[in-house]
Amino acid sequence: MGAGGTPQRRVAHPPRPGRQRRAQLHPGAWWLWALALGTAATRTTNPLLLALLITVSAYVVATRRPDTPWSRSYGAFVKLALAVILVRLLFATVLGSPIPGTHTLLTLPELPLPAWAQGIRLGGEVTAEALTFALYDGLRLATLLVCVGAANALANPSRLLKSLPGALYELGVAVVVALTFAPNLIADVQRLRAARRLRGRPDKGLRGLLQVALPVLEGALERSVSLAAAMDARGYGRTARVPPAIRRTTAALTLGGLLGVCAGTYGLLTAEGAGYGFPVLLAGLTAALAGLKLGGRRSLRTRYRPDRWDVRAWLVVASGVAVAALLALAAARDPAALHPGVVPLVAPALPLGPAAAVLLGLLPAFVAPDPKEPS
Amino acid sequence: MIRFEDVSVTYDGADGPTVRGIDFEVPEGELVLLAGPSGVGKSTVLGAVSGLVPHFTGGTLRGRVTVAGRDTRTHKPRELADVVGTVGQDPLAHFVTDTVEDELAYGMESLGLAPDVMRRRVEETLDLLGLAGLRDRPIATLSGGQQQRVAIGSVLTPHPSVLVLDEPTSALDPAAAEEVLAVLQRLVHDLGTTVLMAEHRLERVIQYADQVVLLPGPGAAPVLGPPAEVMAVSPVYPPVVALGRLAGWSPLPLTVRDARRRAGNLKQQLENAAPKGRGELRDQPQPTCSRQHSAHPTPVGEVRALSVTRGRVQALHHIDLTITPGETVALMGRNGAGKSTLLNALVGLVKPSSGTVRLGEATPHRTAPKDLVRMVGLVPQEPRDLLCADTVAAECAAADRDAGAAPGTCRALVTELLPGVTDGTHPRDLSEGQRLALALAVVLTARPPLLLLDEPTRGLDYAAKARLVAVLRALAAEGHAIVLATHDVELAAEIAHRVVLLAEGEVIADGPTADIVVSSPSFAPQVTKILAPQHWLTVSQVRAALHPEAG
Numbered sequence: 001m002g003a004g005g006t007p008q009r010r011v012a013h014p015p016r017p018g019r020q021r022r023a024q025l026h027p028g029a030w031w032l033w034a035l036a037l038g039t040a041a042t043r044t045t046n047p048l049l050l051a052l053l054i055t056v057s058a059y060v061v062a063t064r065r066p067d068t069p070w071s072r073s074y075g076a077f078v079k080l081a082l083a084v085i086l087v088r089l090l091f092a093t094v095l096g097s098p099i100p101g102t103h104t105l106l107t108l109p110e111l112p113l114p115a116w117a118q119g120i121r122l123g124g125e126v127t128a129e130a131l132t133f134a135l136y137d138g139l140r141l142a143t144l145l146v147c148v149g150a151a152n153a154l155a156n157p158s159r160l161l162k163s164l165p166g167a168l169y170e171l172g173v174a175v176v177v178a179l180t181f182a183p184n185l186i187a188d189v190q191r192l193r194a195a196r197r198l199r200g201r202p203d204k205g206l207r208g209l210l211q212v213a214l215p216v217l218e219g220a221l222e223r224s225v226s227l228a229a230a231m232d233a234r235g236y237g238r239t240a241r242v243p244p245a246i247r248r249t250t251a252a253l254t255l256g257g258l259l260g261v262c263a264g265t266y267g268l269l270t271a272e273g274a275g276y277g278f279p280v281l282l283a284g285l286t287a288a289l290a291g292l293k294l295g296g297r298r299s300l301r302t303r304y305r306p307d308r309w310d311v312r313a314w315l316v317v318a319s320g321v322a323v324a325a326l327l328a329l330a331a332a333r334d335p336a337a338l339h340p341g342v343v344p345l346v347a348p349a350l351p352l353g354p355a356a357a358v359l360l361g362l363l364p365a366f367v368a369p370d371p372k373e374p375s
Numbered sequence: 376m377i378r379f380e381d382v383s384v385t386y387d388g389a390d391g392p393t394v395r396g397i398d399f400e401v402p403e404g405e406l407v408l409l410a411g412p413s414g415v416g417k418s419t420v421l422g423a424v425s426g427l428v429p430h431f432t433g434g435t436l437r438g439r440v441t442v443a444g445r446d447t448r449t450h451k452p453r454e455l456a457d458v459v460g461t462v463g464q465d466p467l468a469h470f471v472t473d474t475v476e477d478e479l480a481y482g483m484e485s486l487g488l489a490p491d492v493m494r495r496r497v498e499e500t501l502d503l504l505g506l507a508g509l510r511d512r513p514i515a516t517l518s519g520g521q522q523q524r525v526a527i528g529s530v531l532t533p534h535p536s537v538l539v540l541d542e543p544t545s546a547l548d549p550a551a552a553e554e555v556l557a558v559l560q561r562l563v564h565d566l567g568t569t570v571l572m573a574e575h576r577l578e579r580v581i582q583y584a585d586q587v588v589l590l591p592g593p594g595a596a597p598v599l600g601p602p603a604e605v606m607a608v609s610p611v612y613p614p615v616v617a618l619g620r621l622a623g624w625s626p627l628p629l630t631v632r633d634a635r636r637r638a639g640n641l642k643q644q645l646e647n648a649a650p651k652g653r654g655e656l657r658d659q660p661q662p663t664c665s666r667q668h669s670a671h672p673t674p675v676g677e678v679r680a681l682s683v684t685r686g687r688v689q690a691l692h693h694i695d696l697t698i699t700p701g702e703t704v705a706l707m708g709r710n711g712a713g714k715s716t717l718l719n720a721l722v723g724l725v726k727p728s729s730g731t732v733r734l735g736e737a738t739p740h741r742t743a744p745k746d747l748v749r750m751v752g753l754v755p756q757e758p759r760d761l762l763c764a765d766t767v768a769a770e771c772a773a774a775d776r777d778a779g780a781a782p783g784t785c786r787a788l789v790t791e792l793l794p795g796v797t798d799g800t801h802p803r804d805l806s807e808g809q810r811l812a813l814a815l816a817v818v819l820t821a822r823p824p825l826l827l828l829d830e831p832t833r834g835l836d837y838a839a840k841a842r843l844v845a846v847l848r849a850l851a852a853e854g855h856a857i858v859l860a861t862h863d864v865e866l867a868a869e870i871a872h873r874v875v876l877l878a879e880g881e882v883i884a885d886g887p888t889a890d891i892v893v894s895s896p897s898f899a900p901q902v903t904k905i906l907a908p909q910h911w912l913t914v915s916q917v918r919a920a921l922h923p924e925a926g
Contacts, residue, residue: 176472194719198744198748200744200745200747200778223468230471232431232451232452233461234456234530235456238486238487300485300486302483302487302488304476304490305490305493
């Protein structure tokens with residue numbers, strides 16, 4: 001039998017000659033696009049605009065999502081977003097709301113609270129205004145979550161970490177290992193619950209879960225140790241010799257830069273430091289970045305096929321940023337349209353300008369490479 | 376290339392050294408096999424080459440280990456990463472990234488190779504290992520054999536001059552194992568790579584070895600020499616050597632081909648010893664087992680038109696299988712063919728998408744676990760999953776409670792299967808074979824008429840395997856039906872009455888062991904290949920035929 005595989009294996013996995021690596025957009029572009037849409041969502045409480053934002057991101061996810069385990073996380077984020085809205089509504093119902101309202105929907109029995117708990121209300125009147133406000137507010141948070149979920153589904157988070165500068169590489173690996181830890185843990189729990197069933201013990205319910213907790217953690221610890229051994233044996237943590245002068249400069253730049261960032265931020269936040277705050281922050285940031293770059297010299301690492309930042313990445317980011325910028329502009333110009341009033345209660349109208357701006361976010365659905373067809 | 380100078384390793388808290396007096400040299404470009412029974416410190420010796428022992432594991436290493444002129448005392452594993460590539464027993468514990476291509480590149484990235492070199496080597500390695508079609512696949516979705524090949528590929532890309540492999544083929548089906556070994560041989564021949572590997576399944580690897588280092592027992596000094604000489608004195612040996620020793624051939628044959636060329640005389644003898652003539656022997660392959668078809672015609676397990684779909688993958692497709700009491704069935708087939716899924720369906724861990732699974736009157740996935748243990752027992756691939764207590768005694772007490780058996784039932788079984796294990800032993804401190812026996816005892820406490828085993832011989836040496844064979848035969852003789860999913864053709868030949876071959880979730884062959892394995896080149900045991908066209912399956916059959924008074 002030759003090294004190329006047995007004939008039947010060939011049939012099972014036919015090699016596709018000339019096939020390129022699946023065209024991929026830089027993961028950073030997807031994250032920037034999604035975060036920009038999220039930023040846009042924070043500028044408005046108009047439910048129609050928010051729904052439009054969700055639709056836009058969902059459409060892009062549906063057309064440009066690769067078929068990988070992590071891209072299935074989108075559903076989880078949507079469920080989380082729904083849960084956020086429900087919790088927000090529940091709180092507004094039970095705990096009351098500072099929004100004054102006249103349309104009373106129902107009156108819950110109010111719980112008398114002691115004097116020290118003044119300002120907290122349990123039960124009481126539930127008004128349509130309060131519920132609408134809570135709905136708008138919850139929807140805004142939900143939109144933000146859905147946007148993060150879209151980024152997660154479109155770009156593998158560990159690929160994003162690979163684009164970190166060399167000096168931060170080891171941190172990135174730690175995060176990647178932690179990310180793969182969770183799925184392994186779930187697989188372990190499933191396996192051990194199956195084993196409980198084989199022993200003739202109930203495999204369902206909380207008690208069953210608790211009883212496998214210890215062996216699962218034990219297994220996870222063992223796996224971490226063997227992974228660390230494997231990584232060490234494969235050269236993780238090899239460092240280049242760096243002249244002491246450069247080492248000291250790196251330390252000075254990084255430390256000084258971080259101090260500058262702190263001082264600058266403090267200056268910006270206090271009234272009297274407004275003059276020097278911004279320049280100090282900028283100088284600190286520059287020094288810290290230079291320190292990171294110099295620190296990268298200690299690392300021998302090279303990158304295998306790094307993701308390229310191409311025109312498509314620029315276009316994707318630009319579309320997201322445009323949505324955020326235009327909505328911010330609209331919010332400054334015409335706050336009433338983006339924040340429909342709840343007192344008095346009015347039906348929200350769709351402002352045409354901002355709606356058109358949100359539709360710009362659809363651009364990635366046309367310019368980003370389609371992961372489903374091999375290019 | 377690799378040089379051990381009077382090395383001994385003592386782990387912290389151990390009474391004595393795990394290995395001692397290790398003193399040998401592996402010349403450049405040789406494939407050296409490290410052989411020996413379980414628990415003699417093979418993994419420790421391998422770890423010492425990559426520097427993981429003692430830098431990572433702790434303990435004290437006396438003597439000196441040098442690899443390509445570098446002393447592991449002064450070089451940490453990461454500083455040896457460019458000359459030594461290590462693959463451990465569990466490929467899954469080895470992966471750092473999540474896709475095949477990135478995993479192949481990871482080691483080179485750590486070493487700081489130029490991007491164009493990395494690109495070229497990844498492509499070469501993808502071709503060398505037949506992984507080109509899988510390059511974008513997440514590693515978690517690959518089968519065991521594919522994962523093993525990715526693990527080997529991931530340490531090959533930095534072009535190390537030494538490759539250290541711990542049980543590279545134990546988890547693989549015969550065809551995948553041959554693929555991996557063919558790759559290793561190509562590396563040794565074409566690139567001059569030095570390979571040091573430990574493997575229990577000697578029948579798969581002995582023919583490729585240039586030299587064998589035998590660790591005969593715990594703490595005993597190693598024996599180094601050409602494979603044929605070492606095999607003559609080794610306590611562990613493959614069937615081809617067993618046959619050679621039985622027939623008194625010298626030097627011992629190591630390959631089926633060598634043995635065939637010498638087997639003329641033996642075949643003649645067997646022809647005479649078995650006057651019924653060749654071909655009829657297959658009707659009585661297991662003289663110790665009696666099939667009890669007529670006594671118990673009702674099947675203990677029945678699978679009808681079973682299909683199981685997982686996500687988008689059809690794991691099983693239209694499976695029919697009937698298991699009668701006293702019968703031993705071996706499920707064989709490639710990694711990922713659906714063997715484990717079928718076993719899981721039989722114990723109700725997997726719900727059928729269509730079709731039915733019946734155990735007598737019960738449907739396994741609708742039966743409460745408490746009742747199910749009395750109908751069917753499964754020893755999973757990792758027997759440790761089944762064990763949850765701190766001591767053997769506590770484990771036995773828990774098993775009696777779970778099964779509703781009289782106190783002491785499980786302990787009696789343990790004593791029978793594992794003589795000499797004390798009550799206070801922690802299950803984790805048992806060897807692989809002992810743990811399997813303990814898990815088997817736990818499952819047998821409920822006296823299930825149907826016993827299922829998933830890959831029972833993974834990590835077992837020949838002695839442990841022989842004990843397992845004896846135990847399973849006795850169980851079958853008592854009327855237990857046994858189904859085992861295995862890649863081990865020698866085990867199937869020893870104990871199975873029937874072999875069911877699975878491929879891509881379908882049954883492609885189902886019949887008596889002799890008929891199925893003899894007709895398949897990858898599933899035929901060594902003795903069958905050597906003595907073809909006569910139908911012999913195992914060395915013990917040949918021995919019984921040659922010396923009927925002793926057998």
